[in-house]
Amino acid sequence: MRKIFSEFSPDQRELIHIIHKVQKEYGYIPPERISEISRHLKISESEIFGVLTFYKTFTLEPRGKHLITICMGTACHVRGAPAILDEFRRRLGIEPGETTEDKLFTLETVNCVGACALGPIVISDGTYHGQMKMREVEKVLKKYKNEKAG
Numbered sequence: 001m002r003k004i005f006s007e008f009s010p011d012q013r014e015l016i017h018i019i020h021k022v023q024k025e026y027g028y029i030p031p032e033r034i035s036e037i038s039r040h041l042k043i044s045e046s047e048i049f050g051v052l053t054f055y056k057t058f059t060l061e062p063r064g065k066h067l068i069t070i071c072m073g074t075a076c077h078v079r080g081a082p083a084i085l086d087e088f089r090r091r092l093g094i095e096p097g098e099t100t101e102d103k104l105f106t107l108e109t110v111n112c113v114g115a116c117a118l119g120p121i122v123i124s125d126g127t128y129h130g131q132m133k134m135r136e137v138e139k140v141l142k143k144y145k146n147e148k149a150g
């Protein structure tokens with residue numbers, strides 16, 4: 001943390017930048033880091049929690065190596081997103097917001113990613129998969145599982 005703190009002035013306006021840096025480094029925001037940030041910037045932990053929960057990009061739970069995001073916005077929903085989500089749940093054995101035991105995958109849902117015409121949309125590690133089909137679910141996962149084996 002000392003290294004991260006040294007990159008920013010101890011100014012409350014740097015809070016977001018510091019949190020971003022912590023998330024990048026650890027993959028999530030560990031609770032101990034929140035206390036350290038609180039002491040460093042002289043702001044309460046509850047204020048920091050407020051910021052963390054406001055911005056959906058921050059997570060307080062360790063995430064898997066790969067993030068699978070299913071769009072459940074209206075357009076994707078009517079184009080079959082619930083069935084696609086079910087297929088990911090079934091194959092990974094986890095619910096949205098959870099991470100597989102081997103820490104390889106985290107599953108999450110979002111509401112509209114702005115590509116409705118291409119729905120249903122699945123995003124894996126930032127890569128958009130448009131007009132997702134059930135049979136493509138396995139393909140998306142296999143790519144990463146092979147990577148693990150190799």
Ligand code: FES
Nearest residue numbers: 073076113115116
């Ligand atoms: S509802 Fe899925 S991209 Fe808009």
